[in-house]
Amino acid sequence: MKKLFLIIGAPGSGKTTDAQIIAQNNPEEIVHYSTGDLLREEVASGSQRGQLINSFVSKGNLVPLEIVVETIVGAIQRAPKENVIIDGYPRSVEQMEALDKVLKDRDDVQLVSVIEVEVSEQVACDRVLGRARGDDDNVEVFKNRMKVYLEPLNEIEAFYNQSNLLTKINGERTIEEIVADIEAHIRTKL
Template sequence: MKKLFLIIGAPGSGKTTDAELIAKDHSDTIVHYSTGDLLRAETAKGSQRGKLIESFTSKGNLVPLEIVVDTIVSAISHAPKDIILIDGYPRSIEQMEAFDKVLKEQDSIELVSVIEVEVSEEVARQRVLGRARGADDNDEVFNNRMKVFLEPLSAIQKFYAEKLQKINGERSIEEIVSEMKNFIQSKI
């Protein structure tokens, strides 16, 4: 059975970097997928699906539910390891409910925990605008991405209350990764 950890957090919370470092340190047992990277890879292919995804992400909006769920389920199904970290999911109540339905319909994946990397909006803004990786790293898109993250957050936290683990994301990366790694190892 595959053991799944979902990692959520504001844009710039460090969730992707944290998960990448943990997977790299434990490459024999853990694999990491970033929802954003999975969707960007599809966009980079230049396929019809990729163009559709880009029409949403370029404005900081959510990609349609069925595309995201299909992309994630496919990644989990084909994962080469049994412990899977997925960051950036769920980002809406609809995504959460659709994914929960998919998990209940199968018995090969266990959602072990949802880890929330907490940072203030100010810290998130400084990190995102400071890194400026692409055209979507600007004030307008950041504000929209933050709104999209915050609107469903309390419902997501409530839904996953029994599986939710919060981690302070405003410390050194070493401290954050260490705490997250220890928590994951305590659950497997």
């Protein structure tokens, strides 16, 4: 059975970097995927699902939830390791519910933990604007991304808390401290 770990956090919380480092530190046991990368890989594969995804993305449309969830679950099934970290998912209540519905019908993948990397809006903003990787790294775009992140957060937290799956990690420390805490938490579930 595959064990799934989700890492969520605000833009600039460091969730992707944290997940990458943990997977690098544990190459025998853990693999890391980002949702965007999974969708791009599916398109690049030329598969039927990839063509379907491309038909939405190429027109600037959102990929339907069912397809996103099927892509994620398919990647988990094919993962070369038993333990899979996915960062940045779920981003909405609908995404959370869709994943929960699919996982309830499966006995080969188990959601083991949802880890929230907590940072203040100010710290997140300073980090995003400090890295300035592209046109979308400006105050206006950051505020919108933060709003999109925060709107469903209480409901997502409540849902995973009720299932005793949510763990919060202080993301306002050194990357070494944050990674050590997340890694220690994951190790308790392996």
